[in-house]
Structure formats: structure tokens, C-alpha cells
Amino acid sequence: MCGKVVLVGAGPGDPGLLTWKGKKALEQADVVVYDRLVSPAVLDLIPPGVRRINVGKKAACHPVPQERINEILLEQARAGHRVVRLKGGDPFVFGRGGEELELLARSGVDFEEIPGVTSAIAAPAYAGIPVTHRDYASSLHIITGHARAGKELEIDFPALVRAGGTLVFVMGVSALPRITAGLMEAGMDGATPAALVENGTLPVQRRCVATLATLTQRSAEMEIRSPAVIVVGEVCTLSDAFCWVEKQPLHGRRILVTRPRDRAGALSEKLRDLGAEVWEYPCIETVPLVPCPDMETALGNLKAYEWLVFTSPAGVEVFGNQMRTLGWDGRNLAGIRLAALGPGTARALSILGLRTDFMPAVYDAVHLGQELPARGRVLILRAAQGSPALTETLARRTIAYDDIAVYRTVLTGPDTVLAQALEEGAVSAVTFTSASTVRGFLRAVGTRADLSRITALCIGQQTAAEARSHGLRAEVAREATPEALVELARVCCQNI
Numbered sequence: 001m002c003g004k005v006v007l008v009g010a011g012p013g014d015p016g017l018l019t020w021k022g023k024k025a026l027e028q029a030d031v032v033v034y035d036r037l038v039s040p041a042v043l044d045l046i047p048p049g050v051r052r053i054n055v056g057k058k059a060a061c062h063p064v065p066q067e068r069i070n071e072i073l074l075e076q077a078r079a080g081h082r083v084v085r086l087k088g089g090d091p092f093v094f095g096r097g098g099e100e101l102e103l104l105a106r107s108g109v110d111f112e113e114i115p116g117v118t119s120a121i122a123a124p125a126y127a128g129i130p131v132t133h134r135d136y137a138s139s140l141h142i143i144t145g146h147a148r149a150g151k152e153l154e155i156d157f158p159a160l161v162r163a164g165g166t167l168v169f170v171m172g173v174s175a176l177p178r179i180t181a182g183l184m185e186a187g188m189d190g191a192t193p194a195a196l197v198e199n200g201t202l203p204v205q206r207r208c209v210a211t212l213a214t215l216t217q218r219s220a221e222m223e224i225r226s227p228a229v230i231v232v233g234e235v236c237t238l239s240d241a242f243c244w245v246e247k248q249p250l251h252g253r254r255i256l257v258t259r260p261r262d263r264a265g266a267l268s269e270k271l272r273d274l275g276a277e278v279w280e281y282p283c284i285e286t287v288p289l290v291p292c293p294d295m296e297t298a299l300g301n302l303k304a305y306e307w308l309v310f311t312s313p314a315g316v317e318v319f320g321n322q323m324r325t326l327g328w329d330g331r332n333l334a335g336i337r338l339a340a341l342g343p344g345t346a347r348a349l350s351i352l353g354l355r356t357d358f359m360p361a362v363y364d365a366v367h368l369g370q371e372l373p374a375r376g377r378v379l380i381l382r383a384a385q386g387s388p389a390l391t392e393t394l395a396r397r398t399i400a401y402d403d404i405a406v407y408r409t410v411l412t413g414p415d416t417v418l419a420q421a422l423e424e425g426a427v428s429a430v431t432f433t434s435a436s437t438v439r440g441f442l443r444a445v446g447t448r449a450d451l452s453r454i455t456a457l458c459i460g461q462q463t464a465a466e467a468r469s470h471g472l473r474a475e476v477a478r479e480a481t482p483e484a485l486v487e488l489a490r491v492c493c494q495n496i
């Protein structure tokens with residue numbers, strides 16, 4: 001049976017600007033055929049296991065010609081696949097979306113088009129430029145600044161000048177001098193406000209606000225490169241007052257998040273919401289220990305314990321899987337009390353339908369060991385080589401325990417790209433959510449890296465102690481939660 005092609009607008013870069021319907025299409029795809037302008041953050045939303053075909057086009061050099069792209073779509077659909085054709089911005093706004101549908105329509109292949117947020121509107125918006133405004137512009141014109149190879153620009157400048165309103169040029173960076181000159185020759189005042197927005201909606205966005213007469217020079221000084229949109233019109237005067245992106249507390253800061261990939265999401269998202277550019281670098285991975293005879297024996301003898309203690313969501317997950325294997329539910333835990341090191345772990349328990357009976361006032365192993373109101377025996381299910389602070393404090397209180405490793409953390413290998421980025425000062429700060437993430441990070445960057453300029457944002461005292469022992473400058477969150485870590489990033493990065 002023939003498949004189907006869904007043409008999806010990926011938006012201008014910020015993954016939050018992908019439409020709901022576009023995201024659903026990605027989740028249901030067998031194959032995604034994408035362009036160079038689709039941002040890595042949007043590509044990250046493609047589920048693992050979905051085949052990706054990169055047909056990225058570079059200006060003046062088309063690695064995959066348009067005809068071939070059309071054929072790939074047809075072949076993939078005919079092979080019975082659900083194909084998503086993912087294109088930057090909106091597919092029908094200078095995106096050749098129409099051309100790609102022609103062959104499919106002629107061949108009787110089913111297709112859909114899901115519009116995207118176009119960079120022609122979103123890039124100005126993220127630079128504080130409303131493309132229309134009742135006081136300044138009552139029309140909007142989107143124009144390509146791209147000339148066909150060897151040809152002159154085919155722009156009717158006098159018509160644009162007569163029409164008034166806001167002009168937005170896409171694909172216009174290399175033709176910028178010709179565009180501004182063309183408009184002025186056609187009678188537009190050189191004092192007309194004009195702007196360029198480079199990498200609009202991405203954390204590395206830059207804007208250049210000038211006048212029609214000075215834009216080319218200012219753009220050269222700032223070395224503005226493609227992709228960028230050119231905006232011409234009175235609305236550009238609003239940019240300085242309205243550029244909300246630059247007012248975000250973490251704007252321009254690059255923060256490395258070292259949590260394991262499956263747990264990085266919430267922290268990264270919160271940092272991004274404050275304007276940071278987040279690099280996710282999973283320095284550790286958690287691997288369940290299966291089979292785990294010690295856990296099986298302990299759970300077989302659960303009545304012997306008063307408390308079941310978890311120190312991480314990963315430990316709760318392994319336990320949850322074991323419950324499923326045993327066909328257990330909450331009733332099998334009747335009489336047992338549950339302790340969690342912090343809110344993240346408690347949340348993981350609540351996903352299993354289990355309420356946490358105890359959490360220490362400070363979310364770390366020492367306080368858990370000191371404050372756990374235990375009389376009977378304690379069962380701890382956690383990582384191999386978990387912090388000895390927990391068992392030492394319990395032992396000091398003569399509380400009997402069984403400390404069972406149910407998963408281990410694996411440090412990822414050396415990473416030269418990361419080491420180089422640190423070397424060049426491209427990273428403002430690194431977040432650490434456990435001592436093992438510190439060890440994983442150091443292994444990734446190597447022992448020779450100069451870490452003196454890096455700020456280590458640590459979730460708790462033990463993590464900070466590990467960071468300091470390797471010569472890192474460490475700051476500690478008010479409490480061991482992602483929210484407090486984000487707050488710490490906000491405070492510390494303002495001074496970097």
C-alpha cells in the first residue's frame with residue numbers, strides 16, 4: 001500500500017515554535033526528510049528509530065538537487081512509508097513546498113501540508129519588531145533577495161517603495177548592498193529604519209538595527225551571516241524597546257547540562273525558558289543491574305523491613321520494573337514505609353502510585369541518614385557505589401540496613417569537541433546533579449583541560465565537594481531541586 005507525505009513547517013529554529021500538529025506528524029513518521037535550516041533542537045524531537053534523510057541545501061551548492069528530493073519523497077511514499085518532509089519556517093514561504101507537491105499530486109500519492117511559523121515574521125518578532133503596527137505600517141511584503149545563478153535581482157523596487165509598509169527580505173544577506181541601493185534609487189529615504197536579524201529565535205540570535213543608508217556598513221562591521229532576514233520600515237524603531245529576548249536573564253549564556261539524557265529534559269527546558277543556550281551532554285548513563293538476585297531476595301522477604309529507601313528516580317524505576325515482573329501493585333507494599341531523598345525521587349514513586357512517607361529537610365544522603373525515623377530494618381535500593389554518607393550515618397545510629405545496588409552509572413568516554421569548546425571559553429557554566437556527573441564530565445574533557453574559568457552549578461554539598469576536589473569553582477543550589485539549580489544559574493551567570 002502506498003504511504004503518504006506530510007509536508008511540515010519546522011518553524012524558524014526555536015523548537016517551541018514547531019506546531020502541535022507538526023510534532024504529532026514527527027511522532028508518527030517512518031522517515032523524515034529534512035533540510036539544512038531545520039534546527040538541531042527540532043531534529044531532537046524526531047523519535048529514535050525513525051529514519052532520517054538529510055537533503056540539506058547550501059547556498060550556491062545543492063548537494064541534493066530539487067528533482068532528486070522530489071523523487072526521494074515519491075520513492076519513500078511508494079515503499080509504504082509515512083514520510084515527513086520537514087522544512088525550515090513555513091514550507092510554502094520561499095520553501096519550494098509547492099514544487100515538492102507537484103510530482104506527488106501527478107503520481108496520485110496522498111499528501112498533507114502543515115504550515116509552520118515563518119522566519120519572515122518570527123525572526124523580527126524575537127528582535128522586538130512587530131511587522132505591522134497601526135502607527136507605522138499597514139501592509140507587509142515578503143520578498144526573496146536571491147537572484148538565480150548569474151542573473152540580476154528581479155525585484156520591482158519602485159513598486160515596493162510605492163506600496164509602503166514593512167518589507168522583509170529572506171535569502172538577502174549576500175545581496176544586501178544591491179537591495180538597499182535599489183530601494184534608495186527608487187526613492188526611499190536613506191533615513192528609513194532598517195534591521196537585520198541573524199539566526200532569529202535561536203539562542204545565538206543577533207540583531208543589527210540601522211537605517212537603509214547605513215545597514216550594509218553596520219552589517220559588515222557585525223559580520224552578519226546567513227540565515228538572516230532584512231527588515232525595512234518604521235517598525236524597526238521599536239526594536240530597542242521591544243527586544244524581549246535580550247532581556248531574558250540567561251540570554252547569551254551557554255550552559256552545559258550533564259544529566260543522563262533521559263533526565264535532562266526538564267532542567268534544560270527551564271534554562272532555555274530563561275534564554276540560555278543549553279548543550280545537553282550526558283556524562284553518565286544509568287544501567288539497571290538485571291538480573292538482580294539481591295533485590296529479588298530482599299523483596300521476597302519484604303516483611304523483614306520497616307523502611308524502603310530510594311535515593312534517585314533511577315532506583316525507583318528499576319524497582320517499578322521489578323514490581324511489574326512480579327505482578328505486584330501497592331497492596332504488596334502494605335505496612336512498608338517509603339523514603340525518598342528528594343522531590344524528584346518522590347515524584348518517581350508517585351508515578352508508581354506510591355506515596356512517600358519521609359523526605360529529609362535537606363535533600364542529601366547525610367540528612368537522609370540522620371533524620372530517617374527508623375526503628376526497624378531499612379532496605380536501600382540505589383546505585384552501586386552510592387554515597388557512603390547514608391550508610392555511615394545509619395550505622396552510627398545503630399540502624400540495621402541492607403544496601404542493595406540495583407543499577408550502576410557508567411561514565412561516557414572522552415569528547416574532544418566538548419574539551420575544545422571549554423578551551424575556547426564557549427561555555428559559561430556546567431550543571432551537576434550528582435557526584436557521578438562531575439566524574440563523568442572530567443573524564444569527558446580530560447585531565448589537561450583548564451577548568452578555572454568554568455562555574456560548576458551543583459545541586460548539593462556532596463556534588464560540590466566532588467567538583468571542588470577536581471579544582472572546579474563550585475556554587476551550590478539552595479536545595480536539591482532542578483528549580484533551585486536554575487535559580488542558581490540565574491544568579492551566578494549574571495556575573496559571568
Ligand code: SAH
Nearest residue numbers: 089090095118119170171199200227228229
Ligand atoms: N521557508 C522559510 C524560508 C526559506 S528561505 C521560512 O518560512 O522561514 C531561507 C531564508 O529564510 C534564509 O536565507 C533567511 O533569510 C531566512 N531564515 C530562515 N531561518 C531563519 C532564522 N532562524 N533567522 C533569520 N532568517 C532565517
